[in-house]
Amino acid sequence: MSIDWQEANRTYLMARIALVREAIDHHASHGKAGDALGKTRKLTQAIEQAEAALEAPSALEVLCTVFDLSTFERDILLACAAMDLSAEMAQACANANANERCNYPTFALALAALPDAYWNALTPSSPLRYWRLVEMAEGTSLTSTALQINESVLHYLMGVHQLDERLMGSLRTISAADGLADSHRAHVQRLKRLWATPHPGEVLTVAYLCGIDQSAKATIFGATCDALEIPHYVINGGQLGANNDVQTILRLWEREAILNGTALLIEAGPEMSPEVESSISQFAERFTGRLVIACRDPLRQVSRSGIVFEVQRPSMEEQRTIWESTLESVATNLNGTIDRLVSQFDFSQTQVRAAAAEALESPSDQAEAAGDDPEAWERRLWALSLAQARPQLDGAAQRIVVRAGWEDIVLPEMQMQTLRGMVAQARHRAKVYWDWGFSKKNARGLGMSALFAGPSGTGKTLAAEILAYELNLDLYRVDLSAVVSKYIGETEKNLRRVFDAAESGGVLLLFDEADALFGKRGEVKDSHDRYANIEVSYLLQRMEAYRGLAILTTNLEDALDTAFMRRIRFVVHFPFPNAGLRSEIWRRIFPEETPIDGLDYAKLARLNVAGGNIRNIAINAAFLAADSDTPVEMGGILRAARTEYAKIKKTLTDAEIGDWA
Numbered sequence: 001m002s003i004d005w006q007e008a009n010r011t012y013l014m015a016r017i018a019l020v021r022e023a024i025d026h027h028a029s030h031g032k033a034g035d036a037l038g039k040t041r042k043l044t045q046a047i048e049q050a051e052a053a054l055e056a057p058s059a060l061e062v063l064c065t066v067f068d069l070s071t072f073e074r075d076i077l078l079a080c081a082a083m084d085l086s087a088e089m090a091q092a093c094a095n096a097n098a099n100e101r102c103n104y105p106t107f108a109l110a111l112a113a114l115p116d117a118y119w120n121a122l123t124p125s126s127p128l129r130y131w132r133l134v135e136m137a138e139g140t141s142l143t144s145t146a147l148q149i150n151e152s153v154l155h156y157l158m159g160v161h162q163l164d165e166r167l168m169g170s171l172r173t174i175s176a177a178d179g180l181a182d183s184h185r186a187h188v189q190r191l192k193r194l195w196a197t198p199h200p201g202e203v204l205t206v207a208y209l210c211g212i213d214q215s216a217k218a219t220i221f222g223a224t225c226d227a228l229e230i231p232h233y234v235i236n237g238g239q240l241g242a243n244n245d246v247q248t249i250l251r252l253w254e255r256e257a258i259l260n261g262t263a264l265l266i267e268a269g270p271e272m273s274p275e276v277e278s279s280i281s282q283f284a285e286r287f288t289g290r291l292v293i294a295c296r297d298p299l300r301q302v303s304r305s306g307i308v309f310e311v312q313r314p315s316m317e318e319q320r321t322i323w324e325s326t327l328e329s330v331a332t333n334l335n336g337t338i339d340r341l342v343s344q345f346d347f348s349q350t351q352v353r354a355a356a357a358e359a360l361e362s363p364s365d366q367a368e369a370a371g372d373d374p375e376a377w378e379r380r381l382w383a384l385s386l387a388q389a390r391p392q393l394d395g396a397a398q399r400i401v402v403r404a405g406w407e408d409i410v411l412p413e414m415q416m417q418t419l420r421g422m423v424a425q426a427r428h429r430a431k432v433y434w435d436w437g438f439s440k441k442n443a444r445g446l447g448m449s450a451l452f453a454g455p456s457g458t459g460k461t462l463a464a465e466i467l468a469y470e471l472n473l474d475l476y477r478v479d480l481s482a483v484v485s486k487y488i489g490e491t492e493k494n495l496r497r498v499f500d501a502a503e504s505g506g507v508l509l510l511f512d513e514a515d516a517l518f519g520k521r522g523e524v525k526d527s528h529d530r531y532a533n534i535e536v537s538y539l540l541q542r543m544e545a546y547r548g549l550a551i552l553t554t555n556l557e558d559a560l561d562t563a564f565m566r567r568i569r570f571v572v573h574f575p576f577p578n579a580g581l582r583s584e585i586w587r588r589i590f591p592e593e594t595p596i597d598g599l600d601y602a603k604l605a606r607l608n609v610a611g612g613n614i615r616n617i618a619i620n621a622a623f624l625a626a627d628s629d630t631p632v633e634m635g636g637i638l639r640a641a642r643t644e645y646a647k648i649k650k651t652l653t654d655a656e657i658g659d660w661a
Contacts, residue, residue, distance in 0.1 A: 005055050009159045012050035012058045017082045019043045020075050020114065021092050027113035028095040059157050066258050067127045075114045076121060079105040080134055080149035081157055108143035131255045132164075132248075152256075161231060161260055164252050170239035173232070174222040174265075181314040181322070181349055184220050191224040194307065195263070195290050203288040206306035208298045212500045213313045214267065215350035217294040220311065221265045230261045230290070237268040237280045246279050250286055257289025268295040271497060277301065296500070313503075314349055316342050316434065322349055326356035327381075335374035337381060343430030344473075345385050346505040346547050355384040386474055389506030396501045397476040397509070402465040409459050409466055410584045410611065411574065418572050419463055422450060423470045426549055447546040449567065452553045454574025457612025460553040461510065463572070467549065468508045476502070481513040484535070491535045495542060505548040511539075514554040540567045579605045582614065589618040590632065597631035604634075606656045607641055609648075617644045634660055 022039055051058070057065075064074050082089035083104060094103035096113060111117045120126060122142065128134040133153050139145025155162035163171070180188070191207055209217040218234060225232035240249065256262045264287075268280055281301035284293060293299065298308055314322065323338045324331065347355070359381050390399070411419075425432075426448060433439040452460040461477075468475035483494040502509055543550045544567050552568075565571065577585060583605035590596055607614070618632075620640035625632045638660050645652045 006159045008050060008053040008055070009058050012047065012054060013060055013078075013081070013157055014085065015043065015047040015050045016060060017078050017086055017089075019047065020078045021082060021086060021089055023075070023115065024079070024089075024092045024096045024109065024113045027109075028092065059159050063133075063153070063156065063259065067131055067133070069127055070116070070118075070121065072110075072114060072116045072118060073121050073126070073128050076105070076107075076110050076128060076147065077133055077149060077153075079110060079114070080147050081154055084149070084154055085158075102144075104146040104148075106144050106147060110147075111143070130251070131258075132251060133255075156259055163233075163256065167233075167249065167252055167256070171233045171235050174218050174234050175226055180219065180223055181216075181318040183312065183315060183318060184216055184223075184349075187220045187309050187311060188223045188227065190309065191220065191292075192227055195224065195228060195230075204290055206284050206287075206302070206304060207292045208306050208308045209292055209294045209311050210297055210308055211311040211313075212296065212503055213311055213348045214294060215348045216311050216313065217292075218265065218267070219349065220309075221263070221292050221294070225263050230263055232263040232265070232290075234265045234267060237266050237272060237276050240266060240276075240279050240283060246282055250283055253283075253287060254289060257287075261290070263290035263292065265292045265294060268293055268299070271493070313346055314352075319345075319347060319352055322352045323356060326353055327360070329360065330377065333374050333377050335378075337374065337378040339430055340378070341381060341385060343434070344505055344548075345389065346503055347385070347388065348504075351388045351504065355381065355388050358384050382472060386472075386506050389502075389504040390474060392501040392504065393474075393476050393498075393507060396498045397478045400465065400468075400475045400477050400510075402469045402475050404462055404465045404469060406466060406470075407588065409462050410577065410581050410588065411459060411463075412581070415572050415574065418570060419467065422448065422467060422549070422570055426467075426471050447544060448549040448569055449540075449543040449546070450549070450551045450570040450572065451565075451568045452551055452572050452574060454555070455576050455610060456555060457610030458574035458576060459611050460574050461512065462611075463574070464508065464510045464551050464553075467551075471508070471549070473549070474507045475510060476507050477510045477512055479513055480511050481515075492538045495535075495539055499542045499546060502546070502548060507548060509546070509548065509550040511550065511552045514552040515556050536564070540564065543567070576610060582607065582609075582611075585611050585614050586618075589614060590622070594622060595625070595631035597633050599632070599634060599637070603658060603660060604637065606658060608656060609644070609650075613644055613648065617641050620644065 019040070022043055060074070060078075063069070063077075069077070079089075083093075089105075090103040093105055093109065094100045096109055097103075097106070107122050110121075111119070122128060122134075124130065129136075132150055135148050135150055136142075137146040137148060150164065152162050152164040187209070194205060194207060209220060211217070221232065221234070240246070253262075253264060257264070266280055266283070268277070272280070277299065278301065280293065281299050284291060284299065284302045284306075285304050293306075298306060313319075320338055320342045323341060327334065327338070345351075359377075393399070406416075409416075429448070452463060454460060465475060467473075478498055483491060483498070485491050485494065498509070543552075583601045586599070586601045586604040607617070609617075617637060617640045620643060621632050621636040624636045624639060628636075630636075638657065642652055
């Protein structure tokens with residue numbers, strides 16, 4: 001509203017208050033205070049003049065209309081407002097109550113002094129108390145306790161928007177970011193149509209913004225509210241559930257929505273406790289104003305109708321546009337970097353802008369180091385993109401620092417070719433899928449899934465480390481034995497949490513101990529068998545849709561059926577190493593800095609153990625040598641081998657030892 005309206009509104013409010021105060025003064029004087037009729041006539045004329053000066057209805061008139069207040073209820077509200085706006089009101093109440101200490105409005109005073117009085121005006125279901133317009137101080141009597149106007153209502157009457165302080169603790173405001181993605185603009189237009197012209201008393205439809213891109217949902221909400229010029233706030237669903245009096249919070253928000261058209265976004269996390277979901281559902285069931293719930297999936301407990309908006313991350317083309325617009329000042333130095341970033345990382349608009357902005361605003365020495373070197377810019381942007389993806393997964397899986405390269409693994413040639421082929425596909429998938437059009441033929445299965453099968457210690461985890469190192473990706477290990485739950489539905493929930501966190505694509509997911517699932521998959525004999533199969537199917541579906549690289553490891557090759565194998569892009573069998581492979585492992589196991597003396601790799605290859613055991617033996621032998629201040633020798637390896645064999649409960653035979661001793 002304009003400044004002129006603000007001033008006219010205040011003048012009108014004070015004129016109304018003056019008339020109420022005159023009624024109380026008249027009651028205090030028992031009808032003996034001069035020309036009461038003349039005063040009333042002058043005050044009424046002042047009200048009419050103030051009302052005529054208003055370019056739009058006064059705040060008081062709007063409030064009385066939307067809450068259907070009677071003239072008596074309006075005057076009670078004005079009497080309470082006068083305590084803050086009129087210096088004479090406290091003394092007028094003291095005079096009327098014939099008690100200097102009782103210098104405040106009470107219901108008894110209102111009944112006695114104000115016109116058109118009636119008892120029902122202050123029942124719990126009356127507008128004044130139901131909407132918390134007037135609040136009662138602590139007291140023993142309904143009629144004698146002090147009446148107070150709610151502070152936010154007082155601000156409203158003065159033409160100022162101010163939230164109730166009971167709503168402010170857990171709120172934040174949000175506005176739309178510049179350059180909203182086109183796919184998100186469509187949601188904004190749809191939400192605007194839903195909210196644009198609500199009718200008085202209309203119960204608006206709940207809008208569900210579903211998906212995993214939380215920042216996009218908030219941006220869509222903020223852009224819609226900015227376009228409609230309505231106040232808006234965001235609250236975390238956990239905060240809503242933490243409040244013991246959801247009904248009071250609901251009532252206050254309804255009042256806020258009615259008075260100011262305020263919109264509310266409730267952010268429901270992907271993993272809500274039943275208590276939080278119940279509180280949000282209870283709120284959504286009864287709130288009639290502009291309400292958006294940002295959630296992974298629509299709430300199950302809400303029977304009230306709602307409209308679902310499927311909010312996806314920006315498309316690859318949109319992400320490319322955001323990268324280019326943000327990095328416009330250094331675009332000539334990027335040389336295809338953006339295409340590689342977009343093909344690997346599936347970022348929200350917020351993540352793209354954060355990574356790009358940090359690259360541009362880096363300390364001067366780092367920026368100068370990059371200079372005009374495209375490779376330096378790519379390394380920097382890649383590292384910052386990895387950093388953007390990490391926080392989401394750090395609580396769901398274990399990050400493994402990778403340092404291994406091709407020289408650290410020994411496998412048959414066919415397996416090595418498959419692993420190198422995986423690296424090649426990961427590097428060139430943007431060209432094949434998008435430049436060459438394969439993504440248009442089939443939108444599913446564009447991720448890279450692999451199964452590493454073989455006995456323990458044959459190099460499955462090491463191979464995953466090498467792939468992550470070669471592709472410059474973070475490696476996160478997910479222990480499926482810890483993810484699998486005996487409670488129906490919990491395994492899928494745990495898996496979803498991992499994949500949702502990894503959707504930005506900057507990581508290689510290693511699902512270790514997949515036997516925990518595969519060992520249960522098979523013929524359906526009861527409901528638990530059926531759900532075991534559902535769990536495996538869910539994992540495979542998510543792996544197939546996952547944009548990054550996901551690897552499963554298992555020791556149970558025979559447990560895999562054809563349906564499973566069809567959904568896996570790569571299958572690498574890690575055999576137990578023969579003597580030739582074991583000899584090569586021994587040749588590579590000791591770093592160049594390790595002093596060795598007289599090692600016979602052909603003899604060492606007789607030890608019939610896998611590569612993981614060979615590594616343990618080598619490390620233990622190195623510690624024995626360090627303790628005796630000698631090089632690593634055959635005798636020390638023999639001692640270490642005896643310890644390792646005892647650990648794995650295996651007998652060290654004479655054929656393996658031969659003439660070592």
